Amino acid sequence: MKVVILLTDRCVGSMAMSLIDGLITLNYCHLKAGGERPLFEWVTASMDGKAVTPFNGMTLMPDCSIHQAFADTRTPLDEQLWVVPSIYDAISRQSKIVDALARLQPMVDVVADHYQRGGRVASCCTGSFLLAAAGLFDHCPALMHWRSELNFRQLFPRVRVDTRSVLADYGRIVCTTGGAQTTYQLVLHLAEKVGSRDLALTGAKMMQVDRFPTPPTAFSATDDDKPHNDDLVRLAQARFRESLHDPVNMELAAQQLNISSRQFKRRFQQATGVSPLKYLQKERLKRACQLLENSRLTSARIAFDVGYQDESNFRRLFKRELGMTMEKYRDQFGFQPGSQPAPASTHVADVQALS
The missing domain is CATH 3.40.50.880 (Class I glutamine amidotransferase (GATase) domain)
Structure with a gap:
């Protein structure tokens, strides 16, 4: 050839x-x-x-x-x-x-x-x-x-x-x-x-x-949000990141922003390229990756901390979206044995500044 x-x-x-x-x-x-x-x-x-x-x-x-x-x-x-x-x-x-x-x-x-x-x-x-x-x-x-x-x-x-x-x-x-x-x-x-x-x-x-x-999705899992100019959507993103552990009601989230649910989903998709639910899932996976990288927490505790009560369901989601298990991700990107884990970054925006 x-x-x-x-x-x-x-x-x-x-x-x-x-x-x-x-x-x-x-x-x-x-x-x-x-x-x-x-x-x-x-x-x-x-x-x-x-x-x-x-x-x-x-x-x-x-x-x-x-x-x-x-x-x-x-x-x-x-x-x-x-x-x-x-x-x-x-x-x-x-x-x-x-x-x-x-x-x-x-x-x-x-x-x-x-x-x-x-x-x-x-x-x-x-x-x-x-x-x-x-x-x-x-x-x-x-x-x-x-x-x-x-x-x-x-x-x-x-x-x-x-x-x-x-x-x-x-x-x-x-x-x-x-x-x-x-x-x-x-x-x-x-x-x-x-x-x-x-x-x-x-x-x-x-x-x-x-x-x-290693699948490319594992490298992009902790990437920052894509830039956009919709302040209302930026505020919604910040609130999602602050409440990863809590159940999220999209209808209530729209009401808190004084916008209809339909408009909220449309504007969010237009600004970020994904739906609000998909964005929330992405942020929960991102937080889980940060915890795997920088802590010794168990997979069950990590799943709970990012809002999933069922560890097995979260494990399946993690592998499907990132192309590897949680253990493999920690082996690939986590701190080495004997080293001191760094504090996991939460990447939470200043909600008051956006309000």
């Missing part, structure tokens, strides 16, 4: 380099196992073939331009995979993303042409913005880092988003989520797809990368 790695200014350069390192490792493992020739070859390409400067400031010199890569017909299309770059600006202000996509429109057009003539494409993290701009997500969800979800939804409201999966293969489109290991997960997936399961396992061991990594 030939992998064409696209480069651009302000891309995440480390992802391109780690992708190449991973492919080198797979070729080594394949040859050591008796393979006659390397499974992968690669080439890097920028829009004009000139050097690019990733966001880390280190200059990268590509092998060719995207038009040269497009014109190269020596490798059949079904054996080519074009990997679009991750855009660092996608976690910044939306205006920066709009400017970046406008600047990258020539690359978007060539990627779209490559796909339309039968080629394969892949995105790492916020590379999904480029594939969405190319119109390639009409029938499948886009994967990306959870910090980029809000910006993506605002720019591409008709495209479904998946921030729960590590990787998705839609046939001629492959997407990976964000983070330090995202390119290695793509590499291991290609190892199994082009080579074998044994090659993927061998490569994972060689690179010391988890073949089945």
Whole structure:
């Protein structure tokens, strides 16, 4: 398989380099196992073939331009995979993303042409913005880092988003989520797809990368609220966070804010992207994660402290939403034995200031 790695200014350069390192490792493992020739070859390409400067400031010199890569017909299309770059600006202000996509429109057009003539494409993290701009997500969800979800939804409201999966293969489109290991997960997936399961396992061991990594939902569980300008909804959010242990009546919550229940649900959904009940559930899970990270409380006590009388029900909810058990989460993110747990942050807003 030939992998064409696209480069651009302000891309995440480390992802391109780690992708190449991973492919080198797979070729080594394949040859050591008796393979006659390397499974992968690669080439890097920028829009004009000139050097690019990733966001880390280190200059990268590509092998060719995207038009040269497009014109190269020596490798059949079904054996080519074009990997679009991750855009660092996608976690910044939306205006920066709009400017970046406008600047990258020539690359978007060539990627779209490559796909339309039968080629394969892949995105790492916020590379999904480029594939969405190319119109390639009409029938499948886009994967990306959870910090980029809000910006993506605002720019591409008709495209479904998946921030729960590590990787998705839609046939001629492959997407990976964000983070330090995202390119290695793509590499291991290609190892199994082009080579074998044994090659993927061998490569994972060689690179010391988890073949089945922690679900992205575990990393985003304690993320802060998304910003918005609806003071009434902000007040409701603060009150929810202050009363996680207590039963919440949404009708009463709306009355206390002098608004109808229907208007309350509509405004809350519009401002936060989720319903009031879903938000409350998220905050209870967030508080449980903080307690698992910073205390020695039992799971039963944690479930009770966040408003669940039935520990088993909460355990099922936790595993369903975060993709791991409470014990696994504590092992992954909790304090190490012998260390002093830190006070768990409650992240409670000043309700009086909002009232």
